[in-house]
Every structure is written in C-alpha cells, then in structure tokens.
Amino acid sequence: MSRNTHARRRPGRRAAVAGLVLAVALGVSTQVAAQGAVTAPAKASAKASTGPRSVTGFNGDVVTQVADFYGAYIDSRDDAAGPDAKLAKALRAHYLTPAFAQRLETWEKKNNLDGLLRAQNVPVDWTVSEGRNGLEAVVTLAFGGGESPTTVTRLVVKQEPIGGISDIRTTSTTPAAVRSVSGRTGDSVTRVADFYGAYVDAKDAPAGPDAKLAKALRAHYLTPAFAQRLEAWEKKNNLDGVLRAQNVPVDWTVSEGRNSGEIVVTHSFGGGESPTVTTNLVVELEPVYGDVTDIRTKNTR
Numbered sequence: 001m002s003r004n005t006h007a008r009r010r011p012g013r014r015a016a017v018a019g020l021v022l023a024v025a026l027g028v029s030t031q032v033a034a035q036g037a038v039t040a041p042a043k044a045s046a047k048a049s050t051g052p053r054s055v056t057g058f059n060g061d062v063v064t065q066v067a068d069f070y071g072a073y074i075d076s077r078d079d080a081a082g083p084d085a086k087l088a089k090a091l092r093a094h095y096l097t098p099a100f101a102q103r104l105e106t107w108e109k110k111n112n113l114d115g116l117l118r119a120q121n122v123p124v125d126w127t128v129s130e131g132r133n134g135l136e137a138v139v140t141l142a143f144g145g146g147e148s149p150t151t152v153t154r155l156v157v158k159q160e161p162i163g164g165i166s167d168i169r170t171t172s173t174t175p176a177a178v179r180s181v182s183g184r185t186g187d188s189v190t191r192v193a194d195f196y197g198a199y200v201d202a203k204d205a206p207a208g209p210d211a212k213l214a215k216a217l218r219a220h221y222l223t224p225a226f227a228q229r230l231e232a233w234e235k236k237n238n239l240d241g242v243l244r245a246q247n248v249p250v251d252w253t254v255s256e257g258r259n260s261g262e263i264v265v266t267h268s269f270g271g272g273e274s275p276t277v278t279t280n281l282v283v284e285l286e287p288v289y290g291d292v293t294d295i296r297t298k299n300t301r
Contacts, residue, residue, distance in 0.1 A: 053189045054254065057200070059204060063137050069165070069201075072195070073091050076220060079220070100164075125185065126140060127139070189255065202217065203240070223286060244297060251267075265282075266280050280298035
C-alpha cells in the first residue's frame with residue numbers, strides 16, 4: 001500500500017494529548033528502548049502535500065496488512081466517544097499470533113503502556129515501510145502537540161510466513177524503503193482507507209472470514225442508521241454492501257472525492273496477474289465525526 005496522505009486533523013480529536021511516555025521493547029531495558037525514539041525537526045513534519053491524497057492497497061501484502069492494522073487500531077484508540085475497546089480487541093485477535101498477544105498483555109501490565117504504540121497516547125501521524133526482509137515492516141509513529149509532531153518512535157513488526165504478527169520491537173534505524181504507507185490521525189482519507197483495508201483483511205482471513213472483526217469495524221466506522229440500511233440492502237441483493245461484491249478485491253485505491261465529505265473507493269477484482277473488473281464507490285462521511293453515512297456506486301459518465 002502506498003499513501004500520500006498528509007492531511008488536516010479533524011478538530012476535537014484526542015491525538016495531540018501531551019505527556020508522551022515511551023516504552024521499552026519486550027524484555028529490553030528502558031535505556032535501550034529509548035534509542036528507538038528520536039526528535040523530529042518541525043520542518044520535516046510540516047511538509048505540505050502536493051495534489052489529491054490517495055491510498056493504494058494490495059490484498060495479502062505485508063506492508064498493507066500492517067498499515068491496515070495500525071491505522072484501524074489508532075482509530076479505535078482515538079474515537080471521539082472514547083476508546084473503542086471492542087474494535088481494539090478484535091483487531092488484536094485478528095492480526096496478532098496468540099502467543100505474542102499473551103506476551104504483549106503481560107508486558108503492558110508491567111509497563112502500564114499500550115504495547116502496540118509503546119505509549120499511553122496516540123500518534124498524530126504514522127508511516128509503515130518495508131523492512132529488511134519480506135516478513136518485516138517498520139512502523140514510524142510521530143507524537144506531539146500542536147501542528148508539529150516532535151517525538152518519533154520506530155518499531156519493527158515481524159509477521160509469520162503463514163500470517164500473524166509475532167513480535168514488535170523498537171529500532172533506531174531509519175527505514176530505507178521503496179514502498180511506504182503514511183496516515184494522519186483523524187484525516188478522512190486515512191480513516192476510510194483504514195476501514196476498507198482492515199475490512200478486506202477480515203473478509204479474506206486464511207482461516208475463513210473473521211466475522212467478529214468485520215462486525216466491530218462496521219460498528220466503529222458506520223453510523224447506526226446507515227448500518228441498518230446496509231444490512232437491509234445486503235439481504236435484498238445477496239452481496240457485501242461495503243464491497244458491493246461477493247468476493248474481495250485484489251487491490252484498491254482510496255482518494256479524495258469531488259465534494260467535501262466524500263471519498264472515492266476503487267476496487268479491482270479478478271484472478272491471475274491482471275484484475276479485469278473495477279468497482280467505483282463513493283463513501284459519504286458525517287461532517288463532524290467522519291462516520292460513514294452512505295456508500296453508493298459511482299456514476300462513471
């Protein structure tokens with residue numbers, strides 16, 4: 001997945017909470033873990049984006065899956081009504097191996113910090129990059145108040161060959177990656193990309209569709225009224241209303257729409273190396289909190 005989202009934060013979000021507390025890696029001292037945190041110059045974090053923002057994801061790709069996980073997890077922690085514990089739990093159950101999830105819980109109780117973020121608050125923006133091998137990704141989290149994040153934490157996320165995150169550790173090495181994914185907490189394009197990315201992962205789980213995660217994602221990102229309408233539509237059409245299909249896409253792009261409060265989602269479906277069917281959707285967002293109020297097929301005229 002590649003993102004060029006460097007967008008405004010939605011007002012009223014909680015991501016700019018002061019008092020960042022960095023954490024140690026599992027089984028590593030505080031002194032060593034602090035090497036994974038650096039101070040980022042304000043100029044580096046204040047770059048203006050050029051052109052429309054967009055997100056492209058690839059089904060089954062490690063960088064995409066780690067970005068889906070972290071993006072949706074940060075959204076669950078930064079919900080306007082307070083942390084969404086059900087979504088956070090469902091995301092952990094889906095993306096973490098059981099053994100690592102247990103180790104992480106033990107570490108969190110000992111350190112009184114969120115083990116995925118290595119902090120008590122949420123980042124204002126984040127980037128997921130390719131790691132040194134195909135089963136690792138580097139997650140860079142930027143924390144701070146106001147317009148210029150000042151503290152950066154870098155994590156190496158290891159994934160098993162059969163899927164599932166089996167380790168997260170701090171690193172001081174700057175990733176030299178060809179591909180990367182960037183998101184900003186509270187940004188509408190980022191949120192819709194987080195929703196669709198994690199939803200595709202839930203529907204395409206190796207052990208079969210993860211109904212608990214799909215349900216938790218719908219409950220978090222959709223307004224109750226639209227969720228009810230969507231269920232009625234699905235019963236009538238025998239299709240997944242979020243994807244407008246019975247199967248999952250091989251890749252997708254999320255981009256800004258023409259009108260304020262609208263995001264365009266393009267899905268590519270098909271077999272082999274060349275997807276042949278494309279679906280274009282318009283996702284409408286509630287203006288204050290950014291929840292999804294409608295999904296419709298885009299008129300391509």
